[in-house]
Amino acid sequence: MKVLIAIDSFKDAADSFTVCEAVKKGWIKSSPHDEVSCFPLADGGEGLIDILKPYLEMDLVSLVVDDALRRKKEAHFLFSETKKLAVIEVAQAIGLQHLSPAERNPLHTSSYGVGELINHACKLGATEIIIGLGGSSTNDAGMGMAKALGWRFLDDIGKDCEPIGNELIKVFQILPPAKFVGSKVKFDVLCDVDNPLFGSNGAAFIFAPQKGADISAVKYLDNGLKHFYGICSQINNSVKQNLPGAGAAGGLGYGTSFFLGASLKSGIDLILKYSNIEKFMPETDLVITGEGALDRQTLQGKLIKGVCQMAQKYDKPIIAICGALDLPSEELAILGLKAAFSVAQGPGSLNDALLNTEKNLALTAFNIAQMLK
Numbered sequence: 001m002k003v004l005i006a007i008d009s010f011k012d013a014a015d016s017f018t019v020c021e022a023v024k025k026g027w028i029k030s031s032p033h034d035e036v037s038c039f040p041l042a043d044g045g046e047g048l049i050d051i052l053k054p055y056l057e058m059d060l061v062s063l064v065v066d067d068a069l070r071r072k073k074e075a076h077f078l079f080s081e082t083k084k085l086a087v088i089e090v091a092q093a094i095g096l097q098h099l100s101p102a103e104r105n106p107l108h109t110s111s112y113g114v115g116e117l118i119n120h121a122c123k124l125g126a127t128e129i130i131i132g133l134g135g136s137s138t139n140d141a142g143m144g145m146a147k148a149l150g151w152r153f154l155d156d157i158g159k160d161c162e163p164i165g166n167e168l169i170k171v172f173q174i175l176p177p178a179k180f181v182g183s184k185v186k187f188d189v190l191c192d193v194d195n196p197l198f199g200s201n202g203a204a205f206i207f208a209p210q211k212g213a214d215i216s217a218v219k220y221l222d223n224g225l226k227h228f229y230g231i232c233s234q235i236n237n238s239v240k241q242n243l244p245g246a247g248a249a250g251g252l253g254y255g256t257s258f259f260l261g262a263s264l265k266s267g268i269d270l271i272l273k274y275s276n277i278e279k280f281m282p283e284t285d286l287v288i289t290g291e292g293a294l295d296r297q298t299l300q301g302k303l304i305k306g307v308c309q310m311a312q313k314y315d316k317p318i319i320a321i322c323g324a325l326d327l328p329s330e331e332l333a334i335l336g337l338k339a340a341f342s343v344a345q346g347p348g349s350l351n352d353a354l355l356n357t358e359k360n361l362a363l364t365a366f367n368i369a370q371m372l373k
Helices: 016-030 048-056 090-094 112-123 143-148 165-170 203-211 215-235 248-260 267-275 277-283 296-300 303-313 329-335 350-355 357-372
Strands: 002-007 035-038 059-066 072-080 085-089 128-132 152-154 173-175 186-190 263-265 286-294 318-325 339-342
Touching: 002 016, 002 277, 016 035, 016 357, 048 072, 048 085, 048 267, 059 112, 072 090, 072 112, 085 090, 085 112, 090 112, 090 128, 112 128, 112 143, 143 152, 143 248, 165 215, 173 215, 186 248, 203 215, 203 248, 215 248, 248 263, 263 267, 267 277, 267 303, 277 303, 286 296, 286 303, 286 339, 286 357, 296 329, 303 318, 303 329, 318 357, 339 357
Parallel strands: 002 035, 002 286, 085 128, 128 186, 186 263, 286 318, 318 339
Antiparallel strands: 059 072, 072 085, 152 173
16 A cells, blocks of 8 residues: 655644644554555645755754744745745744743734844845745744844834734834835745634634733734724735735735735645655555644645545545544535544643654544555
């Protein structure tokens, strides 16, 4: 049997390379003669540059930037001198994984470090920049990113606002930079969710709870995003709050469109294209996909959808392995999945589940392979 493994990272537990290798290990233990190929995936979030580097033949650039709490940290992006192309992963600077659970609070986090990465890429001579959203710890609509690029945000008495989610609602005037270093750069933003900037399906209500916000903070942030959008619209009302993906990465989808003139595109489409995974699909007997949580957000995202659609194109059966399984069978079928399996082995703490992710992935894959013999 030829098995193709194409799985995203399990957030806070294991990157996509580790996840795919663990599944392969468990499968081979059961069926050592099967031919198993691994294609680690990302949807534009954490792990993007690690996955794209082998395919794009680009150099890794290191830079010390501000993290989400404005502390200094080393981050990386990809750059090609010959192609004048840079690939930036926002999670490198402001990823949720860089903050401890106690530090996670989107009222106080900033996307400033993303602006620093963009600024440096522009100074290196990039004429095209791909920015991968996802995995962020922020909810500032890109205000921090823009501030690092020279924009100013003033309150009702002319005082500079701090570029964090808590101060979105205080912004009453926005001043553009005298000269923007990226004015001639083409920005493509990889975004695989369709959420608007604000509202019941927007950045705050859907994503902020994962970043440490309680219900009162969620409502406050949503009001802040709505207010901020109103101020931005006074400058340029062509970028709408309901632009698909505007609410991604705490509103960075909107922020990159508004402040950078970026186009929002599908991250998984680009990953699938450069990984050349489709070349292997016709001869594959089984496709295994997955991500940390198979839930309502999976239906809004495009990673698993993209893999499922490619498998269906070649009439290949596809199953999913996940950490948490919270979708009914009829919605699994809508995705195109034949079945889905959680790696959870029984009652236990979240910490235990995270620590045992690799072992549980291998065991789950072993059990599936045994079942299919």
